[in-house]
Amino acid sequence: MKLKIKKHFYKVLMDNDFDILLMIGGYASGKSFTGFLKTALLATQEKRKMLVVRKVYSTLKDSCFEDLKEAFDTLGVSNRWKLIKSPYEAENKRNSSKIIFRGMDEYRKLKSIKNIDYILIEEADELSIEDIKELRKRLRVLGIKKHLVLMCNPVSRLSSIYRMFFTEEGFNFDEEELYKKRTLTKIDSITLEDGTKENFIVKVHHSTYRDNPFLPASFIYELESEKDPRIKRIARDGKFGADGDLVLYNAVFEEDVYERYVKDKLTKRDEYRGIDWGHSISYTCGLKMAVNKVLNELYVYWEYYDKGKTTQELMQGLQPMKDNNISIYADSASSQTIADFYDEGFNIDGATKGKGSVEYHEQLLRSFSRIVIDINRCPNTKKEAEECVYKKDKNGEIQAGKYNLDAHSFDAMSYGLEEYDFIPLKNRLRKKKYIGI
The missing domain is CATH 3.40.50.300 (P-loop containing nucleotide triphosphate hydrolases)
Incomplete structure (x- = not known):
């Protein structure tokens, strides 16, 4: 044999x-x-x-x-x-x-x-x-x-x-x-x-x-030419990923994101900071980000991600977010925490959260041509971007704003982009109709 x-x-x-x-x-x-x-x-x-x-x-x-x-x-x-x-x-x-x-x-x-x-x-x-x-x-x-x-x-x-x-x-x-x-x-x-x-x-x-040396060339071509990052990761590379429709289908993962895309290339006005509070119950996520408006790309290059911490411990872990005095927007549900951080010198305010804000923030994040996440400095943000998929109703239809996990980094991104000039698709269509385009 x-x-x-x-x-x-x-x-x-x-x-x-x-x-x-x-x-x-x-x-x-x-x-x-x-x-x-x-x-x-x-x-x-x-x-x-x-x-x-x-x-x-x-x-x-x-x-x-x-x-x-x-x-x-x-x-x-x-x-x-x-x-x-x-x-x-x-x-x-x-x-x-x-x-x-x-x-x-x-x-x-x-x-x-x-x-x-x-x-x-x-x-x-x-x-x-x-x-x-x-x-x-x-x-x-x-x-x-x-x-x-x-x-x-x-x-x-x-x-x-x-x-x-x-x-x-x-x-x-x-x-x-x-x-x-x-x-x-x-x-x-x-x-x-x-x-x-x-x-x-x-x-x-x-x-x-x-x-596997016995595969036909046509099958290899299909795998090699696949554009869907989820399929590429699971099917081609044999790595764990999300099973379903990815929320951040536009996320990619690279090294040295700050050095390659932000430092000496973008200005202070292009930088953003966001925090989703978790305290002792869940995870607190703080992110440093920047946006290249010309390329329509979001860069996520630093994260804080931990749970079970006191307010004082959070202040210590989130100290790097003070640099350059860039505005920080955080979950407004924790108004006392925001006030405590403000008293400690953080340039921080509560993000606006109104009716339909989850769907609005979802559209915002999905509107970028790419969300480039630092593979080494932001491991938890990377993991959530790879894993977060839409829940579906009994008919198999995607439910906007409803996911398989609580993606704290998504919330931190959304809060941090409070001042980013984003027009939702339905409002863009209304504007075009109004001006006769």
């Missing part, structure tokens, strides 16, 4: 020294093919009882079941396996390995399956953390190395997979480190009741279409 597979995937294919493996990547990267190839290879070599899972059972036929058949063909072992379609299963004629397919929507049937030693989850981001925890409880067989393999695209940072692997709530891998190193490993030592120690190994593997 001679496999034609790139080194990046060959390593993960042959490596079974793990308890949990996440294979995450962009479209057509080869992660699913490798995941099923790995499953088929191990079940052919050893006697195993495996479970293949998706959120909905009906989706298994045209995805997972076909992928497993392709893996058997690739390995040249199809003749060793008996395929059953009701319910979907595969049985090895030589070593009695069994691969069972189930959906989380048939949880009662799933709970009745005993002695599982290997679980493969396709489209793992469709499952909740609670779903994944329940599946991990099915791995109870003694005397054999048990494996949980998860595969998915890196859709949203609000997803169960991101929370499980890339936050303090879970294994806390570093997302940016993964993109650089491509594979990461964490080992935890567990002390059992009898005093013995066992290692618990978690691995994460990243891939993109560039790791």
Whole structure:
């Protein structure tokens, strides 16, 4: 058996020294093919009882079941396996390995399956953390190395997979480190009741279409020529982004934004400052910005972003916003805080918030040809711009002003642009009609 597979995937294919493996990547990267190839290879070599899972059972036929058949063909072992379609299963004629397919929507049937030693989850981001925890409880067989393999695209940072692997709530891998190193490993030592120690190994593997040498040129062209930044990030680069219609579709991320676009190029009149208060309940966000009116571009080059701080602590953190005595506009709901800051020498005032202000500010931010956010100095603003999408009504229509998260940086931008001369689209159309254009 001679496999034609790139080194990046060959390593993960042959490596079974793990308890949990996440294979995450962009479209057509080869992660699913490798995941099923790995499953088929191990079940052919050893006697195993495996479970293949998706959120909905009906989706298994045209995805997972076909992928497993392709893996058997690739390995040249199809003749060793008996395929059953009701319910979907595969049985090895030589070593009695069994691969069972189930959906989380048939949880009662799933709970009745005993002695599982290997679980493969396709489209793992469709499952909740609670779903994944329940599946991990099915791995109870003694005397054999048990494996949980998860595969998915890196859709949203609000997803169960991101929370499980890339936050303090879970294994806390570093997302940016993964993109650089491509594979990461964490080992935890567990002390059992009898005093013995066992290692618990978690691995994460990243891939993109560039790791798949078998893609047609037409598919590569479509990915390379994609203009939508959300699709480029998730599909082409295999990086976490927003799953939905981005509010700030015009946001881009660069280094040294102040030096490249503001310093010695724009005047004090082009600079803006904004604060959204959070205090002990939520995050306070303060931003330094500038606008190039000729290019119609907004530059966000400095941020303060923290929570649980007293007014005095906020004053210390926001000291840099005093420079050049540029006007600062903040959320007017905290009038006492504004007064306290003013008494401490901040050139600060409350922003106007009237009926329809959320939609107005949304139009304002979306009216810029580009919002250039400093990738290093404004990490939280960058994250919110990448993640914030519109909520939709029951008919699937976008709801203006309603988002999937509380984007404090959006509010800080909007308050800070209080004096920016912006005419909403409907008012522009009225003005054109009035003057006969």
